[in-house]
Amino acid sequence: MAASTKTLVNLLAQTSIDDHEEILQSANASIKKNKADLEAHHARVAALLHLDRFDDAVKVFEDVKALQEKARLEYAYALYKTGDAAKAVEVAQGAGTATGRGMKHVLAQAAYRSENFAQAARVYRELANQKGSDEEYDIRINSGAVDAQLEWSGQGELGQKKKAEREDLEVFETAYNAACGSIARGELAQGEICLKRAKDLCNALEDLSDAEKKAEILPMTVQHVYVLTQLGKIDEAEKMASAIPLTEIKELSTRYIAQVNSIAASKDHSNPYLSHRLFHSSPKTPKTDQHFSFQTNLLRQDEYVVSLQSQKVAGVASSTEKVISAAPMPTLSPAVNMAAVLNAAAHAQSATVEKAALKEILPLLEKRPTDVGLMLTITHLYVLTGNHSAATHLLESFFKRLEQSGSASDLDVRFAPGLVATLVSLYAQQSRPAASRAELAKAAEYWRKPHKSKTEAPSKALMVAAGTALLDTHNAEHTKVAGEIFKNLYDQDDNDRAAIAGLVAAYAITDPSSIPTELTSYLPEASRLISDIDAAALETAGVSIGSLSTTSAVQTSTKAEKRAAPKSVLSKAKRIRKARMPKGFDPNKKMDPERWLPLRDRSSYRPKGKKGKKRADGLTQGGPVVEEKAPAPQQGGQQKAGGGAKKKKGKGKW
Structure with missing residues (x-):
């Protein structure tokens, strides 16, 4: 074994370090003499990787199982390059793996390709935090791509950057990634600006040939067509799409998207049967150049829609x-x-x-x-x-x-955030704020509890909405829960303005003295908040604020005479719809304010007839009161008094 290794070293020393074909031949010659020589197999794999023969390298690892542990980095890289990104992640993060930068780079790339963007973001943060690295430029580009994919996959809260910064627009790669992130967030206008900037930066490079510049700009143009279509600029999108040379796009996945976008942006493809034929005319993408899942879903959706239109x-x-x-x-x-x-x-x-x-x-x-x-x-x-x-x-x-x-x-x-938001929106349409708060609180309580099946991080938008709704209840227990929600959000991102505002609002209600000083520094000054308020105008309008220190002062102030608001502050009369106006209604004529009272209770009521006038005189306030004499009792009648009087006999009569 030692002799074969020494022979291999001597053979490799005689070759050029860049001539990987010679290295491969020397390694194969050593393997023929001793098939169990791991050093020779290792050299053979390294040569195959340099020659871009990744499938052959994977076959070597499958034939020589012991080499998988010895050359784990090369094995993970070969799997990644052959399109088996998920297995590459398993190999890269296997037990006993060294934590070298090379392995971390392979792990990050494989996690990105297998759509585990959260893991890729973590690895790139670790690489960026390691000092003494000369890979800052590459890490920044790759981190920007990961942030864009996090936005597309609905995990934007895990990204490092939420918007494009000045440094992102200095290089065409970072500008393009910033454009993709803006498009994923729905900021199409900003995305178009970043795309134009990326194209200009790429054209201005002197170390790239015209062919290389064209190859870099073509994917940006395909993305630009999509943005123009979404913005409704169909004519501009059609003109740009027609100028794209589809056959010159090397990546088949990008070529397929370009062809689909050209169909969507073209007015000539109004015939659904023709669109159906063009849609299915693109070549199939290889395993190493597959679309991401969100792209695959959209393309399959387009395929179904075109089929429906084709009956x-x-x-x-x-x-x-x-x-x-x-x-x-x-x-x-x-x-x-x-x-x-x-x-x-x-x-x-x-x-x-x-x-x-x-x-x-x-x-x-x-x-x-x-x-x-x-x-x-x-x-x-x-x-x-x-x-x-x-x-x-x-x-x-x-x-x-x-x-x-x-x-x-x-x-x-x-408790999926999208479904919860749908129900809350329906409650809002029906003016049911209590039901909305209850639903948000229930969802927040579920996502705050640890559970194996849940995603890595709950939706930030859902937690912010739940915390805000709980604060609006002005309930002590709900305010405490809201404070815990915003505290968790603040721990995740101490620069999150929504988390800071919610945390300060919760502390201000429960315990104002416990508000950390680092949070109060974010609050705007009171003078800034009231800079656009005219106190004199408010006082003229009837708004007055006094210093009320005791209960008696409050009671006294309630007895004070209220100042009437000026006419400019009073609300305007409501406009009556024509459907509610009676026939022959004159809007310029002043309506009787007593029209809702019964006729006899109105001030304009004048009774008719002798009895009516007499009754009206009796109702006159302050007039003389005339007492009516009771009628005299009839002869022979019975008069009631006390227990009743006896009937008197008439004089001279029996």
Whole structure:
């Protein structure tokens, strides 16, 4: 063994360090003499990697199992380059792995390619924090790409940068990554600015040839077409897309996206059958050049839509049904839920109005009661028809079913931020703030508890909304919970303004003296807050603020005479709609303020007739009172007094 190793070293010493073909031949010659020579196999693998023969390198590792542990870095890199990024991550972070920078770079790249962007972001932060590194430029570029992917995957709160900075617009690679991050956040105008800046910076480089510049700019142009389409600038997008030489785009994944975007931006492709043929004319991408999942979902969605427009309804219904049935329900997978939406569209293809579509789709919910995509489709149709109560009831019933199941995965779906936001929006439409606060508080309580099945970090937007809603209740216990929520957010990011504001607001209610001084420095000065307030104008309008130190002062102030507000402050009279105006109504004529009183109670009432005038005289306030004499009793009549008087006999009569 030692002799073969010495022979290999002597052979390698005689070759050029850049001639990897000679190194490979020397290593193969040594392996023929001794197949168990790990040093020779190691040299062979290194030469294959330098020659970009990654599949052959992986085959060597599969044949020589002992080499996988000895050359773990090379093994992880070979797996990554052959498109097996998930296995590359397992190898790179395996037990006993050295924590060298090379292995960390491979781990970060493999995690990025396997769409574990949170792990990639952590590794790049570790690399950036290590001192004495000359890779700052590369790490900054890769970190920007990871931040953009975090935004696309809905984990933007884990990114290092939330917006483009001045230093990001100094190099075309970082400017392009900043553009992608802005586009992912929906900031299309900012994304277009960054794209233009990246193109200009790339064209200005002197160390790149014209062919290299063109190869770098082509993907930016493809992205630019997408931005213009989303901004509604169809003419400009069509002109730019038509100028892209598709065959010159080396990456097949980018070429496929460019062709799809050109179809979307072209007015000439109004024929759905022609669009369907062009859509499927692009070459299939290899394993090493696959789209990310969010791109794959969008491309598959475009494929289904084009098929629906081409009257391939049965095919879309069948293919989407396979996707739905193969996945466990309920799920938050965008691919499965998108398939459920398009499956519903296929079943309701003949319906032209929302109510007719509901009639076709509602039976599907009985078959798939836990289908998130189908449930959201029906909810949306209810909202379009103005039936918000039915939409709310549907979502509440869905949540109740998931809660009763008791499954951890079902509860993750139940408290998914997007679904919670949907229900809160429906409550807001119906003016039910108490129900919104209760739902947000319930979701925040769930995500604050540790659970194995939950994602790595709860939605920041959900936690901020829940904390704000709890603060609005002015309840001591709710305020305490809100303070804990904002404290967790502050611990994650001490520069988060929402977390700082919420934490200060919570402390100000519960214990103002415990507000940390580092938080108060973020608060604006009082003079800045009241700089645009005119105290004299407020006092003229009737607003006065006095120093009330005792209870008696408050009681006295309530007896003070109130100052009337000027006419300019008074609210204007409401305008009466024409439908409510009676026939022949004159808006310029002053209406009788006593028109709502009964006729006899109005000041203008004048009774008619002798009895009426007499009754009116008696009702005159301050007039003379005339006493009426009682009528004399009749002869022979009975008079009541006390217990009753006896009847008197008349004189001279019996």
